[in-house]
Amino acid sequence: MSKSLKTLSDDLWKNRVEKVNSELFTLTYGSLVAQLCRDLNYNYAEVNAHLEKMGYNIGLRLVEEFFAQTNLGRCQTFRETAEVVAKVGFRMFLNVVPQVVGVDEKQFSLVLDENPLAEFVELPDDGKAFKELWYSNVLVGVLKGALEMVQLEVNAFFVSDVLRGDDTTELKVKLVQVLKDEIPVGED
Amino acid sequence: MSSSRLLVSGVGYDPAVGPQSTGPQVQQLATSTSSLKRQFSASGGAHSSIFDKNLHRAKHDISLSSLCYLFGEIVSWCDSKSRGVQQLESRLNNLGYSIGIKYLELTSLRENFASGNISSSSKSHATKREVRILEILQFINSSVWKGLFGKMADKLEKSQDLANQYMITDNLPLISKYISVPKEFQHLNCAAFVAGIVEGILDSAYFQANVSAHSFPEPGLPLKTVFVINFDDKVIKRESMRFER
C-alpha cells in the first residue's frame, strides 16, 4: 500500500503538479500571520483560531483537487487515512512528507521535519508568542476541513513546534466520528 | 485601516545610513521587520536560531495550488474587512508591501553571496545597488519576477505622457490565475498584492513610488495585468540632477 502511494505521489509531483518556488508562499503566509497578530492585538489564542478557520476553508476546497488529481477512493481505515494524508496530501501540496507516528484506529500524529510555512521564521520576542502562538495553525484547519469533506470529523492540534524551541513539530489528529449519514449516496 | 502602512512607512533604504530603519515608528515594528543588526544581537538564545542557518538555501518548490488557496483566503479575509473595492485593494497592497520591503534585501544579499561579493569572513560590502530608475525596474522585471514567480515579467515600458510613470506588464499573474472577479467588484485586480510587493521593493531601494495593478484583458490573455508605477517627483528630480547633465 504505502509503496504504491509513494509511486503515485512521485508521479503526481513530477508530471501533474504546477510548481512554484516556496519562498513567495512562505513570505505571503508570514505577512498574513504578522497582519493578524497586529489586527488582533497580539491575542495569540485568537490568531490561532483565525488561522485554523482560514485553513478549514482551504481544506473544504483543496479536497476536490486532491481527488481530481489522485483518483484515490475512500480510505477503509483511519490508519490508511493517515498514510494518504502524509504521503500524498502533504507531498502534493507542500512537497514534504511528514512522518506518521503514534497511529491507531482513532488517532495519528504527523511529525514535520520540514515545514515550508515556517522557513526563516522567528516568533515575536514578547514573552507570549513562544507559549501561545501556533504559527502553522492553518494546517490544523486544512486537515479538519478536508477530512470533513470525506465525512471524517476530526479534532486536530499542534502539540509541539520547533519555532517555540521544541525538538519537533508535531500535529496530532484524533478521529471524533465518522459521519456515516452524510456519505453521498452511491459512493460507499 | 492604514495603520499597517503607517507602521512601515519609516523603513527604507537611506543611502546615507545603509540598510536600516529610518523612522521613529520602527520600534513598534521590532517583531516583524526589525533591522538586521537587532536581529543578530537577539539571536543566540537557548534554541537554535534562524540566524544560524544559511541564507543561501536550496530551492524548495511547492504546489502553485497551495499558494492560490492561501492567497484566496487572504482575498476573502481582506474583502470581509473592507468596504468597497478600493479598500480591498489597499489591504492587499499593504500585505504585499510588507513582503516587498524585506524581499529586496534578501534577493540582493543572495545574488551577492552567489557572485562572491560577500563572504562570511570579510566585512566588505561590495553589494551592488541600483541607483537609476531604469536599472531598478529592470531588476524587478527580471530578477524579482523570476525569484517570486519563476518567470520574467512580459514587458517594461515608460509612459509616453507622464515623466514619472512606468509600466510592468504580466500577461498572467500567477497569483490570480484562478481568480474570477464578479461583476459587482468592477475593476478589482487582486494582483494589487503584487503591486504592493513592487512598491515595497521600490520604497526600500529609495525609489519612492505608488504602484497599482490594472486589468487589461485581451483576447487570449484574459488576465493581462499592467502594474502602473508612479514615482515621487523627488525621485525624478534626483535622477535628472544626477544623470542628465
Added chain:
Amino acid sequence: MQIYTLYILNKSGGLVYHNDFQPGLLQLTTNESLVMASTIHSIHAISSKITPANAKTNDLYNNNKSGLRIIETENFQIYVYQTITGVKFIGFANDTNLAEMEVWFKKVYLCYSDYVMKNPFQQLDMPIKNDNFDRIVRQTV
C-alpha cells in the same frame, strides 16, 4: 463524441452550473432545468438503494459505485458522474460511451477544482458564475 450540455449539482442536488456547448439546442426553462437536476439527483439516490450488494462495478474513475450512471433516449444520453465529496457532473451527449465520458468528466473535475475551488469569490455550494471556468470547460469539449 458530441457533448451538448454540462450540469453541475451540489451535494444536495441543487443545480449550480449549466453550460450549453452546441449552438441551436432546444432550451428548457430555468425551472425545468432545476427539476431535471433534482430529479436526476433523486433517481440516482433511489436506484442506488436497489443495487445488489455484490454488483460489480467496472469503473474507470467514477466514484459513483452504485448510483445511476446513464439515462438513454433514442437520440441522446445523460451521463452521471459523482465525486467522492458528492458533487455531480451531468453530461448530455451523443455518439459516445461511458468510458469516453468518464475521461471527459475527469477533465471537467480538474477544471472545477482549479477554476471554481480556487476562486475566492466562489461561495461553496452556490451557483457558479465564472467566465474563466466557462472558457476552460468549453475547451474540453
